[in-house]
Amino acid sequence: METKPDPTNILKMTNIIKTYRSHRISFRKPEPGVTAVDDVSFHIEKGEVFGLVGGSGSGKTTLARLLLKLDNFDSGEILFDGMDVRHLKGAALRSFRRKIQMIPQDPYQSLNPYFSIYDTIGEPLVIHKIGDEETRADMIKKALEASGLIPASDFIFRYPHQLSGGQRQRAAIARAMVLDPLFIIADEPTSMLDASISFSIFKLLTTIKRERNVTFLFITHDLAAARFFCDRIAVIHHGRIVETGPTREVIENPKADYTRTLIDAQPRFTFTRPASKGVDTP
């Protein structure tokens, strides 16, 4: 089902509800199940970084799975670049999969241990039948270099266990970027990494956003990271969005109680930090 693409909004979610039921067959009354996503609506504009901020179990990862069509939702509508995600099939689904990619949370688990970096990054190209072997090799090299694995020849033939956590995450980013997608979902891409490495990953993502004109959905529990990276954020709690707005506004003037609790829980250096080294991001 192809409707006309919205010129400003690349993604529009309307009244999404997702309930998980236990699959056990029971002759008694069916159990009510857990509502992971409860009537969520939001839209993401082309080229912006939208943050979905919430604690564990808030439903933020479920939303990402629904959007990636890894799971089906009960009701509501997801429109992505003019496509109705719920009814995608066959060729339409394949073209959808080319446009939307994901950067995973856990770099240790998200790369197939039996695939070399060459195979890992090349897989989307093989699946979508892009280029012949030679052009693919070039694309893989370029993607690696763009992700900061330089020189590419040092990394291209390694296997995941031969890379550090930060390098694996860079490889995962290269894999996501190799198809030149319109939209990237980053699901807590740095939660398993050390602070200095996650900072460098953020810098890489910022560069990608600036140079490739990609729209990001950034999922995080960390308001500080959201502040660093996002233009607008939505705060999600118990499957419901409690507050949406420009990042700075939400953090400086929180309206919802939950947002306020979240802000208070952030570690803060209560003593003065050297201001000379820092620059305020716009």
Added chain:
Amino acid sequence: MTLLDVQNLTIAYHTTGGPVVAVDDISFSLEKGRSMGIVGESGCGKTTIGMSLLGLLPENGYVRGGQILFDGKDLLGLSRKELQAFRWKKISMIFQAAMNALNPVQRVGDQIAEAIRIHNPELSEPRIREQVAELYDLVDIPGTRIHDYPHQYSGGMKQRAVIAMALSCHPDLIIADEPTTALDVIVQAQILHKIKEIQERLGIAAIFISHDIGVVAEVCHDIAVMYAGKIIEYGQREEVFVSPVHPYTSMLLSSYLTIDGVFDLHAETVDHVCTFSSERLPGTCGYADSCPYADDLCASEQPGWREISPTHKALCRKACW
């Protein structure tokens, strides 16, 4: 009064590739009632330090040199039996992934009572029950939950129960190794404040081990920054955070995102990996390869301790201010 005094501690692991030094000539001391944070990134040896204080090094780990004095007693000279008596009663630990530390088929209250009974066999049963109730009170779990099983607790409550268990024998020192890693941000803040509050109220000394400077900054008086098996900067919290001296510390601090929106996008960060190897030359700075300020001497000369103030020092040749 000094409670814990660690002198020139060196710990190595036997591996198939020969011995690997994980903790390299570390010295620090901790006063009664104070808290210290050990910060470092994965693989820097911080967990090994915690384990060695409890005498719980893995089978292939061994102390190569140095001493650990606790209340004037050398822990490394204790026999296995003496050490067991010492553990929990004097030093206790809140483990990494504490949720798994509870036995799933035993009521939580009974598990805490068991810990008290083992270490205080002279106590009467009603007295033990009383103590368990007091502990529940202390960590803010409603007394009605004493008879519940671990799976009925939320993640934060399990963590509190583990803290209660660590406190059950009135230790003088608590070691908390990544006490909040698996928890939600909000629960993490609550747990940290709880630990700090209890620690101050009961005058217990504490060592927090974490990869997250945010955690350490919240709760610790003193901070030791570790890199590749060495403490490279040591000082009071304000000193280390306000005027970091070691380039690694500055890098760590500038890469930490805070909610105030103050970032330095140009901060130099390197995808460095803490590596230990038997080949590393003894007389070099481990950070020299990644350090933006390093010169040729850094790679060939042993860095010495520079004192910035009586309480603040750094292990860096370049630290001259």
Added chain:
Amino acid sequence: MNTVTATAKDIRRSYKRQRFLEGWSLFYQNPVGKIGFYLLILFGLMALFSYIPPLIDPMYHPMTGVDPQISYSTGPSWRHWLGTDNIGRDIFSQLLTGARVAFLVGVSAAFISIVIGTLLGMIAGYGGRIMDSFLMRFADMVMVMPSLLVILLLSVLFGQLSIWIIVLLIALFRWPAVARVIRSQTLSLKQRPFIDMARVAGASHMRIIFRHILPNVLPMAFLYMTFRVTSAIIVEAALAFLGFGDPNTVSWGMMLQWVWKTGHMFQAPYWLLPPGICISLITLSFYMMGRAMEEVLDPRLRKERDVA
């Protein structure tokens, strides 16, 4: 071809070789694995040498060769190293041929059951829900069938079964255990994020099953194959001993049956013991190999710990 793609293939190959060598050295360090391996080499040599005696003299043919001078069972001699059976056939050459048959039956039955079990296990685990319930209930049904009894009944119904039919029947009865193990492996693999990542990249179900899941379950399948070999050999020996083997092949079970049928059970230990010992040792060797492989594959069983 571009150098990068050429190297990609080389590297993939050398990586596989390296993984194999690493596994092999772990395997070889284990005394159980080493003993099992040497035993297996011994039996392999026996199977190979089984072609030689009939070439030396037709009377050494295990089936048709009869020593013209002997028409009763004799003990070991220079002419017949392990003696002869009641009609004068050479026991040693029968024993060698038995090794060949044991390998043939064991390995091919195990291989077929592994292929079926792995395929159905992956489909059940990956398909989930209805597919899973259906296939697993079917597996349960096959698993609880008394396989030996059913094969016996079939051979009574259809007369003597050829060795290949026996192999096939053993395989058809022995896949469910493999399917269960592979299914549970697949279930846990399916939860691993790299499967989701493959789906996000647009991989088809076929691709996910064969390119992502299969390589990850293959080591486990090979492990189970060694155990299947053991059981296939035992089943074939039991069938043969009970008189339902292929009358045209000389298996160790068949030899035992001849000993029994001709009433030499207690008179001719030189005839009874060699096939009995061989059956025990060959099953033991495959079992030991399996145990050692298990240790290679399951890091939890390894004694050495990594640096924390």
